[in-house]
Amino acid sequence: MTRLKIEGISCRHCVAAVDEALAEVDGVERVLEVDLDSGIAKIEGDVETEALLAAVREEGYEATAA
Template sequence: MSTVTTTYKVTGMTCGHCEGAVNSEVSEIDGVTEVKAVASTGLVTVTSTRELDDEAVRAAVDEAGYELAGRA
């Protein structure tokens, strides 16, 4: 099975709790197999089984309480 890795820029993350919240919400998106949020860089790397809909990622990041600035 092939995977797609996409990196997004998220604003507002400042700590490990922020990373956990984003990881948790984004991992709920259908097809996502791995999420790695890094507060110090504001980057979230998502590995999935297919190309993700950016709006689905935006909604998940929103739900976590942060803002998706776009793809990095």
């Protein structure tokens, strides 16, 4: 499982946008959670962290490996 810390999410729309962006990354099997309160996203799959970070940044949010 990969965990990311997402900065800048403030509502359910933000969570949905990040969830959708992560789900579209090649190799992602499942987005387990994007938690609004903690800003933590949990992703399952064989995928490079940098690809996940890039997908989040394309949505306009900042992300780091958690």
